[in-house]
Amino acid sequence: xxxxxxxxxxxAIGFLLDKLLGDPAYLPxxxxxxxxxxxxxxxxxxxxxHRMAKGxxxxxxxxxxxxxxxxxxxxxxxxxxxxxxxxxxxxxVFFCLAGxxxxxxxxxxxxxxxxxxxxxxxxxxxxVGRDTSQLNEQQIRTAALETLAENLSDGVIAPLFWFLVxxxxxxxxxxxxxxLDSMIGYKNERYKEFGxxxxxxxxxxxxxxxxxxxxxMLAVSNKFSKYSFLRQYGTQHASPNSGYPxxxxxxxxxxxxxxxxxxxxxxIDKPYIGHNNRALNTTDMQKAIQVNQRVEWLMVxxxxxxxxxxxx
Numbered sequence: 310x311x312x313x314x315x316x317x318x319x320x321a322i323g324f325l326l327d328k329l330l331g332d333p334a335y336l337p338x339x340x341x342x343x344x345x346x347x348x349x350x351x352x353x354x355x356x357x358x359h360r361m362a363k364g365x366x367x368x369x370x371x372x373x374x375x376x377x378x379x380x381x382x383x384x385x386x387x388x389x390x391x392x393x394x395x396x397x398x399x400x401x402v403f404f405c406l407a408g409x410x411x412x413x414x415x416x417x418x419x420x421x422x423x424x425x426x427x428x429x430x431x432x433x434x435x436x437v438g439r440d441t442s443q444l445n446e447q448q449i450r451t452a453a454l455e456t457l458a459e460n461l462s463d464g465v466i467a468p469l470f471w472f473l474v475x476x477x478x479x480x481x482x483x484x485x486x487x488x489l490d491s492m493i494g495y496k497n498e499r500y501k502e503f504g505x506x507x508x509x510x511x512x513x514x515x516x517x518x519x520x521x522x523x524x525x526m527l528a529v530s531n532k533f534s535k536y537s538f539l540r541q542y543g544t545q546h547a548s549p550n551s552g553y554p555x556x557x558x559x560x561x562x563x564x565x566x567x568x569x570x571x572x573x574x575x576x577i578d579k580p581y582i583g584h585n586n587r588a589l590n591t592t593d594m595q596k597a598i599q600v601n602q603r604v605e606w607l608m609v610x611x612x613x614x615x616x617x618x619x620x621x
Contacts, residue, residue: 315387316616318395320472323402324609330403331410339404339481343488346371351493355503364503368489368510375485380478398477405472405480407464408605411436411457412598418453419594422446439570448570450589454597455566458526458558459551461601463487466525466608467518473612486514512549519550522604523557529603535560538583545580552582559583561600562593 332338350371354363379401387394414436422429429449434441437452444452467487472480490511493504523543527533538560539553545567546552559566565583 315383315391315394315398315476317613319398319402319477320469320609320612320616322399324406324605326399326403327406327409329409331413332404332407339401340484340488343371343375343485344492347489347492351503355493355499360502361505364493365506368507371489372482372485372510376475376478376482379481380476383477401477401481402472405468405484407460408601411460411464412601415453415457415594415598419450419591422449423591447588448568450594451564451566451568452570454558454562454564454589454593455555457597457601458554461526461604462519462522462550462554463515465601465605466522467515469608469612470518470521471514473615483514486511515550519553523553525604525607526554526557526561526600529607530561530600532561542582545582547577547579556582558597558600562589562596563587564589564593 350367354367383394383398386397418429418432421432426446429446430441430444433444433449433452436456439452468480468483471483475482489507493500494508494511495504523539527535527539539556542556542559543553546555555566559582563585565581565586567579567581569578
């Protein structure tokens, strides 16, 4: 009963809710609460001496806090009312997955770019961290697809992976890790010491999921012939992980990602992923979204099968 109410049903229903609803703007999101906790600690600790140690303390403290509190709460709640524990678990799984909304955003980027260059720049700025004010149409579409591939890993497959390994508390702890990295894991003057531990923890947490994501992308596309391409270009990224899903998608679409971009006023000359610098179009976007959706379904089905086999 426990594996059904705390694992299979929350996973299946939470995933289906994400497919149906995405991230409704009218609902309060727990990840916003994570962000406020990080901001509160950063403002008080990121100053003076020993910033690296302070950043490590905040990072480890918040990750352990989320894991221990959520685990303890779910255990107590399950003992008192396992149906209520299941409902809460469904809601949290739903909030921890971020596949549907980004796919919608990427579709809107392509539609906006088809209307006008300026609309495309404004729309893609919603989902990327780079300076979009000077991007051309090809760069806009490339940025959107790169983000789609990267988000498949850290927005869907990684949370599911940690759900499989450590249950819902592990999934929530991963979301805290990912939020820490997105807020303080930068190499600029303000965060290069304070956020370096958060960035490294995020690299570790995403190491297996990123590579798993890339392999699943090749599997659902029947493109295992691109495995050598994946090995060649998967390391061509500043991140030790993001290059793998991006390389998988570049191989599937037979296109080129990467190249120089401006981040926070600084030109970053990123290596190219792939070699076919052809124009990207709406068909590529549709195919990329289809790949993402198939990978998500495959991952969830495999997880359910693992739970059932373990239960039997």
